[in-house]
Amino acid sequence: MTHPFSRRAVLLGLAATSGVALAKPQHAFAALDDQPFAFLTETEARMLAALCDTLIPEDEYPSASQAGVVDFIDLQMAGPYGNGEGLYMKGPFFEGKPSQGYQLPLLPSELMREGLSRLEQAESGFALMEDARRNDVVTAMSEGELDMGDLPSDAFFDEVWKLTNQGFFADPIYGGNENYAGWRMVGFPGAHAYYQSFVDKHNVAYPKAPMGINHQPGGDGDLPVAPVRKEP
Amino acid sequence: MADKTLPKTDVVIIGGGWTGLTTAYELAHEGRKCVILERGDHRHDATSFGAPEEHDELKYGLRYTHMMNVRENTLTFRNSRGDRALPMRRLGSFLPGEGLGGAGIHWNGQLWRPLPSDLEMRSHYDNRYGSDFIPDDLSVQDWGVTYDELEPHLDFFERICGAAGTAGNLDGEQREGGNIFEGPRSNEYPNPAMKQPVSSTLFGRAAQEMDLHPFPFPSANVTKAYENPYGAQLHPCTYCGFCERFGCGYFAKADPIICVYDRIKEHENFEIRFKSTVLRVEKSEDGKTATGVTYVDADGREIFQPADIVCMNAYALWNVHLMLVSGLGTPYDPETRTGTVGRNYSYQTISAVDAFLEKDIVTNPFMGAGALGMVVDDYNGDNFDHSDLGFVGGGYIACKQYHGRPISYQPVPDGTPSWGAEWKRAVRENYLHHADFVIHGSSMSTPENFLDLDPTWTDQHGRPLLRMTFNFPENDRKMAKYVTERAVEIAENMDHVTSVSATNLAAEGEDYSVVPYQTTHNVGGAVIGTDPSTSVVNRYGQMWDHHNVFVFGACLFPQNLGYNPTGPLMGLAYWTLEHLKNDYLENPRPLMDA
Incomplete structure (x- = not known):
């Protein structure tokens, strides 16, 4: 080679x-x-x-x-x-x-x-x-x-x-x-999705940067830390 | 000849979706041993549908991982008898389920009741407009069961789902804010209506100004912590935007697994066998009853499961297929227009309107739910005067916010190229500024739209594939054009709208196609009624020709109403089960004279 x-x-x-x-x-x-x-x-x-x-x-x-x-x-x-x-x-x-x-x-x-x-x-x-x-x-x-x-x-x-x-x-x-x-x-924020308190706030841009399924905290400078999900 | 014959069970149930699990729940509690045969696998909301993994548009939304895999088994399709039917080689227009919960896990949760007039369609139109009003080329007929008879069952299923909505007719009293056209309800919805985003709020305001009657989508996306009558615990919806085509790991969309299966799975009279595909229903020597079913188990062995009662609870299309390959009933012949199995297949007539909005209106489309939006029902069923319109039926107009999944949600104004730099710019400029309408129309049955067996292609068990022959009837094309024009008027009347476009899949000259997704509302083919020459089952869901075979699901609909089918078909299921439990079990016989 x-x-x-x-x-x-x-x-x-x-x-x-x-x-x-x-x-x-x-x-x-x-x-x-x-x-x-x-x-x-x-x-x-x-x-x-x-x-x-x-x-x-x-x-x-x-x-x-x-x-x-x-x-x-x-x-x-x-x-x-x-x-x-x-x-x-x-x-x-x-x-x-x-x-x-x-x-x-x-x-x-x-x-x-x-x-x-x-x-x-x-x-x-x-x-x-x-x-x-x-x-x-x-x-x-x-x-x-x-x-x-x-x-x-x-x-x-x-x-x-x-x-x-x-x-x-x-x-x-x-x-x-x-x-x-x-x-x-x-402007799609990705796989994590809890919008219950946001859906009826009209004409307010969603502030969070995107997160994918395998998103790692710290993997991208301006991204928030992924919330820890509790099993139901 | 089967490899093995098992001990007899009281009831064998084909399919583990909404109707199959409910049948098992109700009959197990009557002391009958129930065996469900489900061709797919076990799965569960807690372990199979959890976020973030479930929030994968490609895997579940576009590769159909929760649905039936058509690699080995599909149907063939043609628009008319003059065409050669060819295999539907990929899923597209509709998405049948497979596995525990069936298609009930990936539904949107739009939970409707039929209009009283929908159930008596032929007599209703005859009475109101005269007996020659319904066009001759339609085989529209009454269901043989009335709204008042179904009401307690429709109501009960709404409580099973923890349905969210606003009543528009409580015991005959019309109520503002609900659907004033609906039949009388005995109860309010068990949960309050969903919150509304800006898109549907603007729509509701515009419709109100036009003296229409907007109301929130009746929803099985639950809005409060809730316990259903079977003891299932449901949680409030998160508006995550992964509803239709996805399972709900939040326990917030009512589905057959959490609402029914979990509440019956440990009962001594309940058993479910997975990876068990029923090949045929077996008949007694005199042909008057079924003796049980033959199925292929997970190891590929053919097993005969004898049973006193056979319940057919597969998806609408596969119930009809199973009747045809088992020789149950008489197959429909479109030449002579005799026979009933496969007759009166119909679908749904769908169009869409896009309203593009000023840039300071931010819709956040990804904050969605399967039954999120506002609806007007003023142009559905016979809620409007048809005298001068030249068609029967209608549809609801909804401004919906299901999801903003970015591969599937790319609204662009008319005239935008379909790829390249201009397309790319239009996608990003409109994604957050768009209101999305669906016009969800009825579908009338005709003698030329039907299901039979294909002469060429087979499934992995060597059975002929089901063959579908379907195109939009002229009646439905007129209906779709009319209702779509009304939807455009509402869009044009909305504040902050910059442009409006419409897409009518049933437009003049457009053939029905199995390629673009429309709706998983295939109905008919084994219809309910009071006349054995035009129905497969009597008004109790019992086969005319084989009295211990009961049939469930949307295959019973004689034509399709302008609503999503789960509410009506579950109302019918509880109606059938009531008569099975209270009458048939003690005294098995035909419940109606032929």
């Missing part, structure tokens, strides 16, 4: 060995930085970061990948969800009406791998595209207009968008929503 693995380096394009010069450093965050991806290849991780950041770009608040969404999707694909938990996969498979829902013969992890591969075939260099061009590609994909062979591009888009949104706003225990990026953005 020539150098320790770094997810951050992968996402920043620092480990990219393709001929293209370094991508602009927009995908800096990787919470599990020293661990190899559980599911994604490095190429897939870079493409996914570019895709997620088109959906939730950086502004005053972090982008999707800056909030750990690539880590989130990687873990989801490697876990029960990616492997078809809660999905009836008995054939035969037929194309249905939209009202009949998902009918592809692919597990979510297969859809992710297949979709990224076909995206690269359809639009090579996707991860390094200029923003405007990439926006156009994603728009076409979302409308089912991107040619991805027999894979409907909107089905792949729907899956990636669903997971990106989930990763940005789910509890940080799943690898996304790093430092409560999503929760801070909207």
